[in-house]
Structures are given as C-alpha cells and as structure tokens.
Amino acid sequence: MSRVRTPSTHIASPDTSALAWSLARAHLSRRRTQNVLTIGGIAVGVMALIAALSLTNGFTRALVDATLRASPHLSLSAFSPGGRDPEMERAIEADPRVVAFTPFLADKGLITRPAGLGNRAGVDFATLFGVTPTAAQVLQLPPGESEILANLGPDEIMLGSALARSIGGFTGDEVRLLNSTQRRGSFRVKGLFTTGNYLIDSAYAFTSLGTLQKLQATTNISGYQLRLKDPNLAPTVGTDLTRPRVYSPLPWQSIYGTLLDQLALQKKVIGFVVFLIVIVAAFGIANVLTLAVFEKTQEIAILRAIGATRGLITRIFLLEGLVLGIGGLLVGNLLGLGISAYFTLRPFQIPGDLYFITSLPVEVRWTDVLGVNAVGLVTTLLAALIPARRAANIEPARIIR
Secondary structure, three states, X not given: OOOOOOOOOOOOHHHXXXXXXXXXXXXXXXXXXXXXXXXXXXXXXXXXXXXXXXXXXXXXXXXXXXXXXXXXXXXXXXXXXXXOOHXXXXXXXXXXXXXXXXXXXXXXXXXXXXXXXXXXXXXXEEEEEEEOOOHHHHOOOOHHHHHHHHOOOOOEEEEEHHHHXXXXXXXXXXXXXXXXXXXXXXXXXXXXXXXXXXXXXXXXXXXEHHHHHHHHOOOOEEEXXXXXXXXXXXXXXXXXXXXXXXXXXXXXXXXXXXXXXXXXXXXXXXXXXXXXHHHHHHHHHHHHHHHHHHHXXXXXXXXXXOOOOHHHHHHHHHHHHHHHHHHHHHHHHHHXXXXXXXXXXXXXXOOHHHHOOOEEOOOOOHHHHHHHHHHHHHHHHHHHHHHHHHXXXXXXXXXXX
C-alpha cells in the first residue's frame, strides 16, 4: 500500500497569515451559538471582576475619606503632661507639608441626657476632644459643621450624629458628662457632625479646649493634631517633627492600619474568587476548540498534506481563541464599566451600623481594568493553546490512510 507523503514544499509564507485568519473565521462562523455562549461566559467573568474590584476600591476610599473627616492626618502626643509648646508650634508652622494644626486635649467619659417630659434618659460612652477654633481647618467636615466647630463657646459641645441619636440629645439640648477623672460637667449641644463612618459618628464629640481644661482642672494639653497636604506623608512628617522632641507621632495609618490591611486582603480575596469565573469561561474556549479539532480532523490532515506547517495549524486555532477572548473581554468591559457608572450615579445604600459607612461608592482604577484584561487575555490564549497543539500534532498520513 502506498503511503501519502507530505510534500517538502510549504504554503508560501506571505499568505500564511491571511490563510490562517480566513480558516479561523470560517470555523467561527459555523458555531455561532457556541461562540456566543463562550463570549458570554468570559464577559460575565470580566464584568464581575471589574465591578467587584471597583466596588472594593470605592468602599476603601469612602471609608478612609469618612474616617479622615473627623480624624487628623497626624497627632503629636507629649510624653509628659504640659501646656502649649511654642517651640513645637513654630516647627509645625515652618513645615511646608502642614496645612493646619490645633492643640487638643482628649478625654473619655459617659455622656447622658436627662429625662424630660415624654422622653427617657439617654446614656452612652464617648471620646471627647477639647480643641481650638483652628480645628475646623484640621478636620474636613462640611462647611456648616466646620463653622459650628470653629465657634464652640464655653460649655458647648458638638456631638456625632449617631451618638446624638443614641442618647437622644440634639441641638439645644442639655447633656451631662462624667469624665475619666470622675468629674462632672454640663454642656449645651451646639450642633451635630456626620462623617459617614459610623464608628466615629457614634463615639466622638468636640468641645472647646478651655471648657475641657476647666472640667479637668488643668492647663495641660495632650498634644497637637495636624492636617497635611498629602495624608500619605503622615509617618514621615511625624518622624521629622518629633525626632528632636519629646513627642510621640501617631499617623492615621497607625490608628487604622489593621483596617487598611483587612481591606487590602479583602480586595485580593474578592479578586481571586471572581477570577475563577474567568477561568471557568476559559475552559469553555478549550471545549469549543477541542470539538472543532475533532470535527475538522480530516481538513487539518489535508492541509498538513499539502504543506501547511504545524505553526500554521497552531496559529489558526490560537486566532479562534483570541477572537473569542477579545470578544468576551470587550463585552465584559462594557458591562463592568456600565455597572460601575450606574453605582457611581446611584451609590448603593448600606446600613452604617454594620459596615461603618452609609453608602458604597465606586472607584474605577484603570490599573485594575488593564490588569483584568491582561490576565483574561493570557488565560484565554492558554486555554486555546491546548487544542491548538493537539491540532498541530495530527499526522496527515495516518488520517488520510
């Protein structure tokens, strides 16, 4: 029996790319339903990944922004109690990275609202800060709330909105404080502030520095609170200002470091879990191309017999996988960015007592989008490589015989 021999001449290289694309397009046109389902699977995975990462970014940014509205970027606490430090204040003023600062005195205590007609008494624990009018420049409260903070008078207090609801004390009401030294004071609520971070709104209150000093019977301060041009520089600025002085720096990253680490880990876990959807969709490409290889075994053998190289056969099926992958990525990007745009215009409302913030905004980072597309493209090409290599290894003599 004579054997079919593969000619030594190959298909001309200038036409190889055109031929590969023509055959890949012909194969794809015959399996439209399968192709649509495969593209849809990839699109769903990419959409979910982009939306999940954007929501996670928005959650992190919203939580940090809400936290920094009523928290300074940097606190400098004195090792030993003392009054205001002119030398430290001059150093702070001379630092170009500092926007504003205020001396502060901190205390903890039990705030109560006396019972009234038809109202029972309210009670809750709170952290009370005694500050100067410049605190309105250090904190990032809305204009109306900043004005109240800057104009706190003697025996006036500003409560977090959640704290006010807890004790039932609102603007104009009288509240009483039992502080950490067992001293008692009476305050009139000047106003409320809302940051969006439930933990702060339910636990913080502000009064004037003189009022808290009078309550504690002292002229000392706890230290200084600073607002910086760039909050990320807080550790560096704190080190520079306290290196020659007896102060301890406390940047906001140290206070909320555990929270930031948890959020970063949450983003990684969510990204990995959702990425599994893309991997499952990539198996769809492998299945579709594997079926195509079985269906086109004889055609592949004929191509190999007339001179098609293994590289050309591999390229045909890689092109098919590339088309399906790019199609899924494009649709997934449109859907993912569309969902992100929707939640940007209409933020998802969540209970603040469970998630610390009251709304879930979206932040699309193009590095995330590019990363998702790069990983998705590589995954789909790897999925297409398995059937492509199988097709390239078909022996034309054995099939045609």
